Amino acid sequence: MNVMMKFCADFMGKRRLLTSLSLALSLSVWLAVSCKNSAGNGVVVPTPPAFTTTPYPWKKPANFPDPVYDLTKNPLTVEGVALGKALFYDATLSKDGTITCAFCHSPFTAFAHTDHPLSHGIRDQIGTRNVPGIFNMAWGKTFFWDGGITDLDLLPIAPIQNPTEMGETMSNVLAKVQKSSRYRPLFQAAYGSDTVTTERFLKSISQFLLTMVSANSPYDKYARKEAGASLSDAAQRGMVLFQTNCAGCHAGSLFTSGDYRNNGLPRLANVKIDDRGRAIITAQDTDAYKFKVPSLRNIERTFPYMHDGRFQTLEQVVNHYATGIQDNPQLDPLLKKNGQIGIPLTAAEQADLVQFLRSLTDLQFITNSEFQPQ
């Protein structure tokens, strides 16, 4: 308030210096802004020097719904995406400099982590879940198998601070990035200053993740009736089976309803922890052992399958739905139609279904150099 009063007094004294309409108007605008700021925190914030960024040409695929992420709160820029990509591939984000985001989210597996049922982190520690691939994040309502993350911008804090993943603290990461000469020009280009803040750090990673749109599988081209697009006879038969039996959960062009379901996985004998899934977040018994329905895009590449990585092949997964489901109080009603547990599928139908799932692999996305390390 004092700052404001002083300014008002100064302004009155200097009013004769105002000699042009444009100056007067710009001052009144500035004044309005500065008054607003001073009311908020007692500090008059000067307008930052102008800098320019190049808007990133983000496009919604024709067969996709509108994104969930509000792109107006974090407008994508070429510079912001470049910064986010640099952070994504930087092991500085981990405690001992050994683990990058890409360690568990590698490009050639559609940004999933293969070879291990459960993903691992610093000092060869093994986590408790199988990481999903990264694509189409703009359409995510929540993140993680249990939906514990409600905003893409807040996601990176979790793996950074998880002791079995990157094992670092956010404040240390920000300090390390601030000290790094490599990042100064990247922050300068994206935000007009080289100051590292939580918001800039997180929103630039979001920007990179949001560019990772996967919508060019053979199925997409077929669905969009693009010239030369085709699916094999087996895949077409599989598509019909899929729409009847699977699309209730793996719904729409994203191949997920984004909600949480119990798919009747039997308890593994040697399981390390009792992972109650969504119930960990909601503390509701009705959510016990429910996990978020994963997208089936690029599913051929993102093995192993299920939250605990128990299945290595798509054949095993499809067979689980046909013959392996164990009834339990939370079992999804769609898997218990007319009192029958599971989805009745012959061996031939299962094979067709797998062929359809393979048509969801988007090689254009997986091999896109924009998403690969430099």
Next chain:
Amino acid sequence: MRRLSLLVVLLGLLVACKSNNIDQQVGVVNVSFVNQVNGNALTLNTATYINKSGEQFTVSKFDYFISNIRFIRSDGSAYTVPQDNNYFLIRSSDPTSQSLTIAGIPAGDYAQIEYMVGVDSLRNTADISKRKGVLDPGSSHTSGMYWDWNTGYIHLKLEGTSPQAPQDATGLRNFRYHIGLYGGYQSKTINNLRTIRVPLGSIPSLPPGPRLSVGPTLKTLLYITVDAGKLFDGPTPFKIADYPDVMVSPFSATIANNYATMFSYGGSSSVAQ
């Protein structure tokens, strides 16, 4: 034309300055949260306390968010601290954090103070650009008060040791109460936010009436006594032995109900400065 533009500017100036309450008398209140256990000052680690279940315990950490502060007059009208400046983290290890300086309060007498223990659901789900200061999940002092795996702030944290707590793998007998949850984002969860109203002037030995006078020439101090012992011995007393670790289980709501009773008026003064 030039005069007209000057007039426009001066009018704009008047409006701009008036909206900042230059002509309205305001004052500053210093609110201190005085942490105690069962009437004794809270001393970290070295002091031993006893709860009503007869269990001995020490306290190593007692941190909590205070937000949405309002000063309420006796006619029920209130002054609410501007939202962006209305989040405070009281940390037991940092005495400066226990004293809040709140400026810009309209002059007058106030009968009650109201606040929330924790971070309201709106701010708990706000864009990262609205998470500054004590709410910054990238800041070292808040990192312990934010659940990154279940996005949300921990409203209150009490940690310590008790011989009645079960022995953990390292041989220690610790208890931990990390109480968060704001009602859920996509689906409903427990809501452990508690709104507290403390009447100012309820000390029986003093005459009744508003205790808090605020004005531009006054130095106004307000003390809120915070009895951490109420966490165990509130409306639903419990034993450390029975609940040594409570985070997101339904019992967290019982603990929140208990600690909602731990605040009381600890005195105030308004002295001409």
